[in-house]
Amino acid sequence: MADAAARLTKLAEEVLGAGLPVRIRAWDRSESGPPGAPTLVFRNRRALRRLLFKPGELGLARAWVAGDIDIDGDLYEALDLLAGLIWERPAAPGRPRPAAVLRSLARPEIRAAAKELLLLAGTPVPPAPPAEEARKRRGPLHTLLRDKDAISHHYDVGNDFYELVLGPSMVYSCAYWESPDATLEDAQRDKLDLICRKLGLEEGQRLLDVGCGWGSMVLHAAREYGVRAVGITLSEEQAAYARKRIADAGLADRVEIRVQDYREIKDEGFDAISSIGMAEHVGQDRYAEYASALYALLRPGGRLLNHQIARRPLPDEEAYRVDEFIDRYVFPDGELAPVGRTTGALEDAGFEVRDVEVIREHYALTLRRWVANLEKHWDRAARLTSPGRARVWRLYMAASALSFERNRIGVNQVLAVRTPDSGASGMPLRARAWQG
Known part of the structure; x- marks a missing residue:
């Protein structure tokens, strides 16, 4: 599993259809990405499992709250760069928005990337949500x-x-x-x-x-x-x-x-x-x-x-x-x-x-x-x-x-x-x- 950061960068760019504006540092201490940019830190493989089993905002949120991912560098700059890439960047003609791609890693065109991520994740067992997550609510809203x-x-x-x-x-x-x-x-x-x-x-x-x-x-x-x-x-x-x-x-x-x-x-x-x-x-x-x-x-x-x-x-x-x-x-x-x-x-x-x-x-x-x-x-x-x-x-x-x-x-x-x-x-x- 050497040089996990380079593999993550490559997979992310394949999924998103764009270059990553931040660096990535993986659990094996490898790094990849633009020098001097804020660094998205994957502290462990559990972060990947969270993204695989809950692609999109919820998986990212759970990984952040649990401390599985972190930001090294200016938080505002990192969020600004990532927001522009994932949530706000217009979709290319004929290609779904990046956020939609993240929420559907089973799509045929990125299935190979999902399999590679699963190999990097190390186990197919989904992690439990962090304790800080609100319990599931039932019944009508705003009673x-x-x-x-x-x-x-x-x-x-x-x-x-x-x-x-x-x-x-x-x-x-x-x-x-x-x-x-x-x-x-x-x-x-x-x-x-x-x-x-x-x-x-x-x-x-x-x-x-x-x-x-x-x-x-x-x-x-x-x-x-x-x-x-x-x-x-x-x-x-x-x-x-x-x-x-x-x-x-x-x-x-x-x-x-x-x-x-x-x-x-x-x-x-x-x-x-x-x-x-x-x-x-x-x-x-x-x-x-x-x-x-x-x-x-x-x-x-x-x-x-x-x-x-x-x-x-x-x-x-x-x-x-x-x-x-x-x-x-x-x-x-x-x-x-x-x-x-x-x-x-x-x-x-x-x-x-x-x-x-x-x-x-x-x-x-x-x-x-x-x-x-x-x-x-x-x-x-x-x-x-x-x-x-x-x-x-x-x-x-x-x-x-x-x-x-x-x-x-x-x-x-x-x-x-x-x-x-x-x-x-x-x-x-x-x-x-x-x-x-």
Whole structure:
């Protein structure tokens, strides 16, 4: 099995129909590929078995999480090069897209390559998935119980771990940057304050924060704007952490944290609702229900700020497929919709959409800071969760940063009003007066 790297390079180029832009280092310490390029490291033959038995994104994800493959060199550069080759490069005339080839190694034209890979793999026994993979879900999407289980998979992995990644703000959504040189804490504070200003918060008003996380939004709104706030989350760990923060800040008489689904809220007459990075969990089939539920919870004249990741629209929307790595390891059952579909659903529910602000580049900056935090505290992060879980977050955040930079996904703040029958929306005459 000498010079396994050269054999892997040759097979990969046959399968993909293109040269590899990265080096390969195999378990026998052999190397092949462009000098000076980032190196894709195959630590063992088990990595090949994962690719053979689950070709495509899921096999690659399992090999990465298990530590069977790794990147030596700049992670962003490596992902950028590999994304352009595997996921984004247009197919040659008469040849399927490379990703489709990877998902069908049994195709006759590459069967010889598959046999060679099997010989290199050493055994036909498929490896078990890493422990960090979400268990197989059954039944209808986005029931109350299934959504709670999905949220727990992502968020109940230890508050100490999230403190390392997110920093003192404990805000797990796109920050709002004055400049790339600003601190993460300042950018997150500016994001929370921007949302408060867009909502027009005033002392004595009632705010509902849907998907409140670790309580940062309700804390900021109560402390800086004097509102009374309710925050809801499906994560028991987040709720416990948020309640302690609120008590330590002396705000327990003004802020309530509940473990509750948005479909279970019976309160009415809120003056404002913030939903920051939560709607991605709702699901496309439930979005009309989500919009209608929030509309019913607001008083006439009340405002909604919906901060949500969006994907680019597809020529054939029926072809939309959730990324397998994200679904199995990051956000089970999460779905992204184009911003037009989001605003349409809000309008169908009765809202008047008053402002849409695109902050796509801001999320790329945010993610790169989170990755830097994780890498700085790598050993402790791996101990607090598991090495595999830390690898999941590093890959997911770095790849997501590139996706925002490439305009493959975006993030938008949509401000909407439950405008009363009189038509008096209460909005300022000049658009975006909240910017000062």
